[in-house]
Amino acid sequence: MSQLGARLREAREARGLTIAEVASETRILPRYLQALEEGDFEQLPGDVYARGFIRNYAQFLDLPADELIQLYRRERGAPTEKIKVVPAAVPPRTRSCLLPSAFFTFFSILVLLGVLYWIANLAGLTRMPEVAQQPTPTLTVVPPTPFPTVTLPPEGTPPSPLPPTPTPVVTPTSVVIPAEQLDAPLVVVLRVAPNATRGSWMSVSVDGQPAFTGTLLANNSTQPFKAQREVFVHVGDASVVELIVNGKSEGMMGTVPGGVAKRTIYAPNQSGSTP
Structure with a gap:
């Protein structure tokens, strides 16, 4: 019989609890609690879940959780030693040919541009078009228009009367009624x-x-x-x-x-x- 299951069952029965009552308090399904007490670890969903169930069950019964988890590992056949993490070996550095390749590509582009400019210069494509000389505009000065000469009447001449102001005609708002x-x-x-x-x-x-x-x-x-x-x-x-x-x-x-x-x-x- 499983020592882990025996310790869990003895602690539960010493408290006078049933599996259903423990499942209600710990939120663990009854079939998983029964599998732990019977040592039937194949009925558990997985190793991570099994250790979580054991820890919760042990804390509920005031049992040492870490000790019961180690006992579970021995009974299930899992290694009890902690897994050591070994850093990976640094791969050897390899010399990259990217820099010489990039320099060769840049140099080739410069040479190609120089050849294209030389060909365009021979064909006359690089010459600036001649701008036709525009004639210089001539400014024409227009003399100012003289003001009209105002002739004043002789002294003592009575002023001319102003023309009468026409009286505005007001259209009545009444309706014009036809004769018929x-x-x-x-x-x-x-x-x-x-x-x-x-x-x-x-x-x-x-x-x-x-x-x-x-x-x-x-x-x-x-x-x-x-x-x-x-x-x-x-x-x-x-x-x-x-x-x-x-x-x-x-x-x-x-x-x-x-x-x-x-x-x-x-x-x-x-x-x-x-x-």
């Missing part, structure tokens, strides 16, 4: 609310023709339109624009500040509705 629409059945008035602090951009078409595109300011708050059939209104800020149709207020075109509104207003004699 003067008695139109539909009159639409767009008006910015009196308490509004800003105006609104708008685009208006009368009977399918563009009539007005621009901004109706707060201080220029009314804009009328006359049509025979319909008036299309596109307003950029509906919350400040009031819609008046044939003298009757339809209220503000929107309630959300900055909200865009589009509406088509039809004449009473036309089929359609005011969306």
